[in-house]
Amino acid sequence: MSTSSNSRPEKCPVGFHEIIGQQRQTGMLAVSLQKKEVPHAMLFTGEEGIGKKSTAINFAMACNCTHPRPLADGAAFSGNVNPCGDCRPCRKIASGIHPDCYHVKPSGAHIKIEQIRILCSSLALRPIEASMRMVLISDAHLMNAESGNALLKILEEPPEKTVFILTSPEAADILPTIVSRCRHIRFNPIPEDLLKAYLVENHGMVAQNAMVIASMANGSIGRALAIKDDPGILVHRKRVLEQMEMIFRKPSGRDLSFAETISQDRKKIDLTLEIMKSWLRDLAVSRYFPDRVCNRDVKARLRDLSKNIDMDGLIKKTNAVWQAERAIKGNANARLAIEALVMKLSEQSKTS
Numbered sequence: 001m002s003t004s005s006n007s008r009p010e011k012c013p014v015g016f017h018e019i020i021g022q023q024r025q026t027g028m029l030a031v032s033l034q035k036k037e038v039p040h041a042m043l044f045t046g047e048e049g050i051g052k053k054s055t056a057i058n059f060a061m062a063c064n065c066t067h068p069r070p071l072a073d074g075a076a077f078s079g080n081v082n083p084c085g086d087c088r089p090c091r092k093i094a095s096g097i098h099p100d101c102y103h104v105k106p107s108g109a110h111i112k113i114e115q116i117r118i119l120c121s122s123l124a125l126r127p128i129e130a131s132m133r134m135v136l137i138s139d140a141h142l143m144n145a146e147s148g149n150a151l152l153k154i155l156e157e158p159p160e161k162t163v164f165i166l167t168s169p170e171a172a173d174i175l176p177t178i179v180s181r182c183r184h185i186r187f188n189p190i191p192e193d194l195l196k197a198y199l200v201e202n203h204g205m206v207a208q209n210a211m212v213i214a215s216m217a218n219g220s221i222g223r224a225l226a227i228k229d230d231p232g233i234l235v236h237r238k239r240v241l242e243q244m245e246m247i248f249r250k251p252s253g254r255d256l257s258f259a260e261t262i263s264q265d266r267k268k269i270d271l272t273l274e275i276m277k278s279w280l281r282d283l284a285v286s287r288y289f290p291d292r293v294c295n296r297d298v299k300a301r302l303r304d305l306s307k308n309i310d311m312d313g314l315i316k317k318t319n320a321v322w323q324a325e326r327a328i329k330g331n332a333n334a335r336l337a338i339e340a341l342v343m344k345l346s347e348q349s350k351t352s
Ligand SMILES: [Zn+2]
Pocket: 061, 064, 065, 066, 067, 068, 083, 084, 085, 086, 087, 088, 089, 090, 091
């Protein structure tokens, strides 16, 4: 693959069966390979870190693999459409050095027109060795109008034996004229139990920590691995949960030392607000639906606390967290917003 810098190299899973939580999506691709009806352009949407890029790379491998294998046991059909991962094209594509696979990603804040122009001139030539070239455009929503229109021109007259795969969080952020030329495949957040099993089996984590990380990752393997690689996050989460519980059990009116701890580290503010929202949500569901609690390691404490909870107060507190989040995103003074939030969390507390 060619073009552009920044992200750290990740090991790509090999084979559609290795892509967690996206069976329907990879199944659709496998069917298109088996029927030899590969769309010339696809749009993969969904959150960061849920397998869009890995799926694209596996699709490129499957299109070029010299020894494709059957899908895993239990697949809907038995066609040999799974990339082997061992042949020359597979290895080159997986390691990002195949001359006919292009990876365009934002350079700075945008995908620039020059990047699309360079791509166009490469695509005007014949493929060097691939039976099917792949152009992966990551974060396609970061194309500006110029680069979007330049890409549209290629999609309107697509070169032969070339598949374009665009990725983006949402289709709505991309020019509708581009979306209409793509087959749109939506990727799902990965269920927590699959994430947990992945962390235990592939990263040797103990089940308890894997469960906590899975609950914090919002369905994203990328986010789960980022949390795993920063043990400070788990320590921080523990502190926030303890503090939230204390505020609820013994509302003091104002607990500014908590506010200070949170707002000291700007990078941790978003994480803290996420932790608060998930804990408050758990508190709301835990009395009647204890199995739906996300923070399962503190399930018993939540259950106990929820026995006397004032539901209206809880809704107000949750709204206060959303409000603080919006204010901070809108560039309000983070310290003041967090102080106001902590006061609201404390003042409105009623546990009896
Ligand atoms: Zn292969």
